[in-house]
Amino acid sequence: MVETHGTASLVIAADIGGTLLRAAIVDADGRILARHALPNEPARGIEHAQAQLISLFDRLIEEHPASVVEAIGIASAGPIDPTDGTYRHPPNLPGWHGHSMRDGLRTRYRVPVVFGHDATLAALAETRFGTHRGSEHLVYLTIGTGIGAGIVAHSATVTGAHGGAGEAGHMIVRPGGPQCGAGCSGCLEAIALGSGIAAATRRAVAAGTATSLGADATALDVFAAADAGDSFALRLIADVVDALAIGLANLLAVLDPEVILLGGGVVDGLRPRWPSLLAATKAHALPRYAGGVPIEPSALGSDANLLGAAAIALGAASHARP
Numbered sequence: 001m002v003e004t005h006g007t008a009s010l011v012i013a014a015d016i017g018g019t020l021l022r023a024a025i026v027d028a029d030g031r032i033l034a035r036h037a038l039p040n041e042p043a044r045g046i047e048h049a050q051a052q053l054i055s056l057f058d059r060l061i062e063e064h065p066a067s068v069v070e071a072i073g074i075a076s077a078g079p080i081d082p083t084d085g086t087y088r089h090p091p092n093l094p095g096w097h098g099h100s101m102r103d104g105l106r107t108r109y110r111v112p113v114v115f116g117h118d119a120t121l122a123a124l125a126e127t128r129f130g131t132h133r134g135s136e137h138l139v140y141l142t143i144g145t146g147i148g149a150g151i152v153a154h155s156a157t158v159t160g161a162h163g164g165a166g167e168a169g170h171m172i173v174r175p176g177g178p179q180c181g182a183g184c185s186g187c188l189e190a191i192a193l194g195s196g197i198a199a200a201t202r203r204a205v206a207a208g209t210a211t212s213l214g215a216d217a218t219a220l221d222v223f224a225a226a227d228a229g230d231s232f233a234l235r236l237i238a239d240v241v242d243a244l245a246i247g248l249a250n251l252l253a254v255l256d257p258e259v260i261l262l263g264g265g266v267v268d269g270l271r272p273r274w275p276s277l278l279a280a281t282k283a284h285a286l287p288r289y290a291g292g293v294p295i296e297p298s299a300l301g302s303d304a305n306l307l308g309a310a311a312i313a314l315g316a317a318s319h320a321r322p
């Protein structure tokens with residue numbers, strides 16, 4: 001720790017995604033004072049990514065010379081063991097299995113370095129700094145390159161016995177349906193991810209279904225075609241919304257959260273369909289939701305991961321103080 005006198009205590013927060021490394025310097029109230037990002041190239045190895053992160057951290061520290069950085073918190077694509085930051089066969093970080101950045105970063109910066117799964121930390125951030133501050137039971141469902149849930153229950157994050165809890169993308173919503181990358185059949189990821197929407201379009205075009213879309217259409221193209229009235233695209237998006245609604249109804253039934261917040265890139269495409277998503281979820285949900293389902297878009301948006309990393313770093317900093 002760099003000692004200075006009468007200065008503010010800050011933490012460094014980082015977010016390791018499949019394509020982007022982000023870092024920020026954050027104060028005790030969750031305010032992001034500065035941020036920087038670099039592309040992540042996971043195939044070049046965890047050592048390369050760690051060196052990139054160090055360049056981001058050094059830049060942030062140089063920009064705040066009058067401050068003490070008390071801890072580093074890292075949100076990452078997983079699976080990652082939250083106790084020591086060791087990766088467990090992460091599908092979007094190939095070659096990182098069995099490795100951790102903890103020792104290298106601790107040796108360099110001489111502060112506590114703590115880790116968490118990105119969706120879990122996003123849920124934590126919503127209970128600390130979001131519109132549902134103080135919530136003790138909250139789910140954050142991210143829909144982007146994958147689908148995952150961060151779960152807070154009784155104010156604690158739920159990580160499971162092996163750090164693998166929250167794989168909400170692999171809830172089976174269409175038994176016997178298309179396969180996902182992990183090999184299950186008819187799970188939410190196989191249907192509602194951008195790649196699943198594109199695959200369904202390819203299958204329909206090959207089968208001769210009438211549509212304005214080509215075999216190379218992306219999920220964004222399908223959303224646009226639905227907006228333009230293409231009847232195939234409208235049916236496909238309605239099916240995606242329904243599959244998502246089944247998943248949301250399952251999460252409500254099992255966890256009884258105060259709210260489920262939706263984040264990630266696909267949420268923008270869903271915004272015009274929000275009323276139908278709520279209606280479909282209510283139709284699948286238990287009678288206790290007859291008055292409405294507590295489902296909202298995340299207000300923290302893409303900062304949720306970073307702010308969750310800041311939250312665990314602030315906790316580690318307070319433990320480390322004499």
Ligand SMILES: [Zn+2]
Nearest residue numbers: 170180184187
């Ligand atoms: Zn699956």
